[in-house]
Amino acid sequence: MSDNATAGRNECELVLSYERERWRASCNDFTVTGDDLAELESSIESVFRSRPALSAQLPIRVQLRFDYASLPRWLRQYQAHYFNYALNISRQGGD
Amino acid sequence: MTTNRRWYSGMLSTEDWWAVWLGLFMFVVSLVSIWGLDLVGWMARPRAWEWTNLLSEFGWAKIFRPAGSAYGEWHPLALWLTTYVVFTGLLSVGAYFQGLDVKRFVSAFSVIFVVTWLCWLAGSEMHLATIDAAVDGRNPYLQNGLSWGLQLGDGSAYLLALAAGLVIGNFAKGLAGYLKEAAKPEWFIKTAIVFLGIKLGVMTVDATSFALELILTGAAATFVAYLLFWPIVYTLARRMFKLKRDASAVLASGISICGVSAAIATAGAIRAKPIIPVTVSMLVVIFAMFELVVLPGAYVALAPDDPIVNGAAMGMTVKTDGADAAAGALLDELMIGAHLQTTGEQWEEGWILSAALLTKIWIDVFIGIWAFVLAIIWVYKVERRAGQVSIGPAEIWFRFPKFVIGYFVAWLSYVALATWFPGHIDAAEVGANTVQSPMRHQMFMLTFVSMGVMTDFSKLKGMGRLAVLYAVALVVVIAPIAYAIAYLFHRGLTPPLVAP
Secondary structure, eight states, X not given: OBXXXXXXOEEEEEEEXXXXXXXEEEOSSOEEEESSHHHHHHXXXXXXXXXXXXXXXXXXXXXXXXXXXXXXXXXXXXXXXXXXXXXXXXXXXXX | OOOOOSTTTTTTTOHHHHHHHHHHHHHHHHGGGGGTOOXXXXXXXXXXXXXXXXXXXXXXXXXXXXXXXXXXXXXHHHHHHHHHHHHHHHHHHHHHHTTOOHHHHHHHHHHHHHHHHHHHHHHTBHHHHOOSOOBTTBOHHHHTTOSOOOOOTTHHHHHHHHHHHHHHHHHOHHHHHXXXXXXXXXHHHHHHHHHHHHHHHHHHHHSHHHHHHHHHHHHHHHHHIIIIIHHXXXXXXXXXXOOOHHHHHHHHHHHHTTTHHHHHHHHHHTTOOTHHXXXXXXXXXXXXXXXXXXXXXXXXXXXXXXXXXXXXXXXXXXXXXXXXXXXXXXXXXXXXXXXXXXXXXXXXXTHHHHHXXXXXXXXXXXXXXXXXXXXXXXXXXXXXXXXXEEOOTHHHHHHSOTHHHHHHHHHHHHHHHHHHOGGGHHHHHHHHHHIIIIIHHHHHHHHHHHHHHHOOGGGGTTOHHHHHHHHHIIIIIIHHHHHHHHHHHHTTOOOOBOXX
């Protein structure tokens, strides 16, 4: 996890992929899955709130970056990017 | 793991960037001719040959010649082998950095290279290619005593390459599977497009206002594609075919913007499950092949006197850069040949292709912005999650087609050279002509073969509703409106004539 004190919000990165019809987000500390992105994001938020070391980082901007290598190889010559986006998790009780 | 984090992500690992590196490398090497040294003239190119003449006394010099006169003493086979070694070497470097299996790439590319050259040589046989018309007082058709001919011009080689690829892709699937490691039509065509930037530079110097008009009206086509085609196809998908919002958006982009790259960009923008762009992309690739096979001949037959209209319409109708450029190249050759046959006038090569390409390039350039706009709309209006989810503007850069940078750098560099150092332009043309002509043609030929290898028509089975929607949108919406818009902007325009 990297500390980014800009605007009082920390940042971290999770690598996103889609395997066996489930979304998957992972980093060195944990891996979560979900049927859809809403479920995945909910799982990510639960992990951050349930672990003291992670909840101390809140509020946090979680950068989700899709691992393009998980798409069929033949597609990459057409477009070498799927998506990145940020999930903002606030400190519980309002931020 | 492959994620994009920084603006330079992918610079050494994507086909897009490797088209820029290879294209500009060859361009820079060619410019050494300014100092009197031709470093690219070793490129082999086919000669026009006649089969009874070849059989009566075989000679390699009858079918190969060097691109540069400085290599006139080289044995023709040495030229061809040098061409093979240089291109295999350069592409293998790119393959290595892209994480491909280099050994497999070299072996598969060697097969594709040989197939390509066999088609190029066969397509140069006079009974297939030579046009019955006098140019500068010479009629090679009559001079060589031809009693019959298909008169397809250089289009014959392209058609043979396409046919060879399709035969492999549909009837020799084991071989096609093996060749896929090196069948990279988008990489080959994007490299060819960077080479074409030099051609555009030459054309701009020779006919500035015409070139600029093509560039600007190509930009106008962008608005048509994004603001007219997309909403119509999206509405058709939602209302008539009852597709979900995400599938409709991805399909609308794939059908109406720039094919596979737009489908993936849109799916990414709305964060759709990958199965959607994968399915749509398969459909786009197959339909692009239908368009490539049908449209050039159809346009020549229906509108033989509107070359630039046909080229621009092609750019708005044919999806994927590879298919559009390939179709544009085929159209260019077929229209020039047909016009020469009927009028004795020879249009300059490359303008019709440029009309097709410039339209497509402008559409490509804006895909990142379009995807960004869609992403914002999806977050704010569809998912209503503003504040929880944010999309960074870097997404525009990550989706930007990088090969376009190479195209414009080559073009603008050549124009700058002609403007600021006009005394050197003749010397520069010695090398530049090799890159923008036989090298470009070779990359186009490789593209045709590779596209055919990658196209398996049997994949249409089971696509059902999606395939029908695609066909309806293409035939009823895209093709007619594209032609009408192209006609509005380009009617009456014809390429300059070849100088006597």
